[in-house]
Amino acid sequence: MQHFEQSVYDLIVETSTNLPGDVRKVIQAAREAEDRATRAGLSLSTIATNIEMAETNVSPICQDTGMPTFVVHTPVGANQIVMKQQIRSAIARATKDGKLRTNSVDSLTGANTGDNLGPGTPVIHFEQWEKEDIDVRLILKGGGCENKNIQYSLPMDIPGLGKAGRDLDGIRKCIMHSVYQAQGQGCSAGFIGVGIGGDRTTGYELAKQQLFRRTDDENEIPELRQLEEYVMENANKLGIGTMGFGGEVTLLGCKVGVMNRLPASFFVSVAYNCWAYRRQGVLLNAESGEIQSWIYPSGSDTPMKNGAADEAAEAVTERAERREVVLNTPLSEEDVRGLKVGDIVIINGEMHTGRDAIHHHLMDHDAPIDLNGSVLYHCGPVMLKDEAGWHVKAAGPTTSIREEPYQGDIIKKFGIRAVIGKGGMGPKTLAALQDHGAVYLNAIGGAAQYYAECFKNVNGVDFMEFGIPEAMWHLKTEGFAAVVTMDAHGNSLHAEVDKDSFAKLEQFKAPVFK
Numbered sequence: 282m283q284h285f286e287q288s289v290y291d292l293i294v295e296t297s298t299n300l301p302g303d304v305r306k307v308i309q310a311a312r313e314a315e316d317r318a319t320r321a322g323l324s325l326s327t328i329a330t331n332i333e334m335a336e337t338n339v340s341p342i343c344q345d346t347g348m349p350t351f352v353v354h355t356p357v358g359a360n361q362i363v364m365k366q367q368i369r370s371a372i373a374r375a376t377k378d379g380k381l382r383t384n385s386v387d388s389l390t391g392a393n394t395g396d397n398l399g400p401g402t403p404v405i406h407f408e409q410w411e412k413e414d415i416d417v418r419l420i421l422k423g424g425g426c427e428n429k430n431i432q433y434s435l436p437m438d439i440p441g442l443g444k445a446g447r448d449l450d451g452i453r454k455c456i457m458h459s460v461y462q463a464q465g466q467g468c469s470a471g472f473i474g475v476g477i478g479g480d481r482t483t484g485y486e487l488a489k490q491q492l493f494r495r496t497d498d499e500n501e502i503p504e505l506r507q508l509e510e511y512v513m514e515n516a517n518k519l520g521i522g523t524m525g526f527g528g529e530v531t532l533l534g535c536k537v538g539v540m541n542r543l544p545a546s547f548f549v550s551v552a553y554n555c556w557a558y559r560r561q562g563v564l565l566n567a568e569s570g571e572i573q574s575w576i577y578p579s580g581s582d583t584p585m586k587n588g589a590a591d592e593a594a595e596a597v598t599e600r601a602e603r604r605e606v607v608l609n610t611p612l613s614e615e616d617v618r619g620l621k622v623g624d625i626v627i628i629n630g631e632m633h634t635g636r637d638a639i640h641h642h643l644m645d646h647d648a649p650i651d652l653n654g655s656v657l658y659h660c661g662p663v664m665l666k667d668e669a670g671w672h673v674k675a676a677g678p679t680t681s682i683r684e685e686p687y688q689g690d691i692i693k694k695f696g697i698r699a700v701i702g703k704g705g706m707g708p709k710t711l712a713a714l715q716d717h718g719a720v721y722l723n724a725i726g727g728a729a730q731y732y733a734e735c736f737k738n739v740n741g742v743d744f745m746e747f748g749i750p751e752a753m754w755h756l757k758t759e760g761f762a763a764v765v766t767m768d769a770h771g772n773s774l775h776a777e778v779d780k781d782s783f784a785k786l787e788q789f790k791a792p793v794f795k
């Protein structure tokens with residue numbers, strides 16, 4: 282087992298940086314289905330570019346490298362204690378090398394362990410099997426999409442869909458609703474794993490296990506295959522689209538599994554995975570620990586770009602279809618009041634990151650720097666330090682809605698003029714944008730390599746005591762593009778898409794499976 286640790290390290294790097302071929306194919310198909318000139322189409326192009334960049338840079342596809350979850354099958358007699366130790370060291374090494382973000386945080390104190398090791402992290406499930414090899418699979422599922430997981434307890438009344446009973450049709454309603462409730466916040470277009478039955482814990486486990494299936498496999502249970510096909514056909518009619526911008530493609534995959542339940546319980550558990558669907562696996566020689574084969578198709582065999590002609594065509598449509606406004610920080614009130622939903626804004630100058638810990642802190646403390654006219658980026662980057670200083674390795678947006686309780690007050694208190702994030706914010710923030718004169722810009726969730734390139738220098742950092750993802754990084758920025766989705770005139774694209782998709786959801790009320 283001399284090579285076991287190295288093999289696990291290679292698996293981690295591959296999973297974090299190279300989206301598998303079966304996932305890429307589905308994203309390619311979504312690009313074909315979506316009109317390229319729309320916001321959703323352009324977002325899918327950015328996503329495709331980002332996937333390629335991550336592979337080339339051998340850097341994380343998304344800055345949130347998620348909860349590392351391993352499922353390991355071993356022959357009888359293999360030493361699982363040693364394997365666990367070696368998986369843990371491989372995780373720590375991949376973190377040190379910037380392939381994983383420091384993502385393990387003490388739930389009570391907020392302290393980041395710095396190496397992705399801690400109570401409950403990483404997650405490792407062992408199973409014995411009768412085969413001779415070791416099968417190690419890994420999924421890196423980020424926090425934003427994890428927050429959109431949902432569990433239903435049947436029978437119940439489902440908003441928009443009415444009564445859902447303990448039958449296939451009730452399950453259908455749960456699944457349709459689960460896609461609706463995620464909106465763009467889990468970085469749609471997404472994949473769902475569904476677990477029918479079990480208890481609350483095993484139901485979610487079953488749902489997550491479905492995400493280890495290949496995107497192109499077929500369910501062996503005929504009713505479930507039918508259900509999967511129904512969902513794939515109809516969830517896309519909700520019109521939520523990539524990033525919740527509205528569009529043809531909302532769901533990229535649906536896999537349903539079933540297990541027994543207790544007579545009193547009937548859970549339908551849904552694990553929502555963003556487009557950055559990072560899972561891979563290796564088959565190892567049980568003697569040496571060397572990799573014999575990879576389990577899912579390699580991303581490198583499925584390039585995302587269609588070539589130069591395609592890019593040129595895209596550039597032309599982009600220019601024709603959208604209003605582009607270049608702004609230099611600090612922004613004035615006039616700058617932002619002139620913007621409206623749909624505009625593309627290109628930011629140059631300094632911007633500052635700030636997410637959960639900072640919003641909480643700023644409510645009753647001063648800011649370490651003058652934030653008047655500033656651009657605040659909801660982002661927890663992957664950073665690496667060398668002799669020359671800090672470098673941004675991956676830096677896409679995080680889900681903004683978590684800051685809803687604070688954002689409006691913070692905008693007013695510090696004179697912030699633009700907030701960048703993803704998934705949109707609620708009525709309180711919208712009112713503050715209007716009162717104060719500020720905008721909300723939606724960046725493409727998960728496009729962490731694409732945005733990292735816009736940061737030309739790390740000018741400084743505050744609140745390092747909150748850990749790397751939660752610190753406030755001051756970044757020299759060039760050409761950061763994002764869409765205005767909430768403006769200073771009371772308009773919110775997110776509220777609109779939510780309303781429209783709810784109306785569409787209501788059309789799925791009538792029974793389908795008898």
Ligand SMILES: O=C(O)C[C@H](O)C(=O)O
Binds near residue numbers: 344423424661680
């Ligand atoms: O933690 C992050 O950087 C992003 C998170 O996965 C999210 O989707 O909000």
Ligand code: SF4
Binds near residue numbers: 425555677679727728
């Ligand atoms: S930012 Fe988006 S793509 Fe990245 S882990 Fe979160 S949900 Fe997934």
